[in-house]
Amino acid sequence: MKKTLLISLLVCASNLVFAESPTAKSAATTQATATLAANTIRISTRPEILGLWGMEIPNNKKCVEYYNFRGGNEVVVNSGKEWSAGLYDYQPSPDNSKDKPPALIMQIKYENNEADCSGRQENQAGEVSQYFVRWKNNNTINFCASEKEEQCFATLNRVLP
Structure with a gap:
């Protein structure tokens, strides 16, 4: 049992x-x-251009044109009384090549049509611009009209990361 x-x-x-x-x-x-x-x-990777950049306008040292490259590919530009908002696309150079600099495309969606630092008042809403970006160092870049360094027309300095 x-x-x-x-x-x-x-x-x-x-x-x-x-x-x-x-x-x-x-x-x-x-x-x-x-x-x-x-x-x-x-x-998460973010474009190296992200942040606030300032450009002193020649012949008008009191006025700085600001470019704020934000997340979500949004850009806000302030120059004098002018405010613009739009989208940007930053394409880094392949393998950090010196021969092929990064490309930047900006499309302005909204513009308040006020005078900018240069004194010009022009509605840029709807405009698309393409630049080549030449990095001088982590805090200084040049906007260029072509891939050649001789075609650079604007120097921007980092204000905030």
Whole structure:
């Protein structure tokens, strides 16, 4: 009788172990997945041109034209009383090549049509401009009309990262 009772208890206990095993395994798998998801590292890259840049206008040292390249490819330009907002696309040079500088395309979506630092008042809404960017160092860039350095016409200095 003791043998029968012992065998019955072992069979019942083994059934309980097997019955709980998938649930325990499922809970462990869910916990491991949750831990993995919580510890996932996300790497976000941002264009190196991102930030606030200022350009002193020749013949008007009191006035600085500001370019604020923001996240989401948004750009805000302030020059004197003029405010413009639009979109930009910055294309870095392949392999940091000196022969092929980065390209910058800006499209002005909104313009308040006030006078800028140069004294000009011209509605630029809808205009698309393309520049080549020559990096002098991490805080100074030139806007150029072509890939050649001789065609650079504006120097911008970083104000804020």
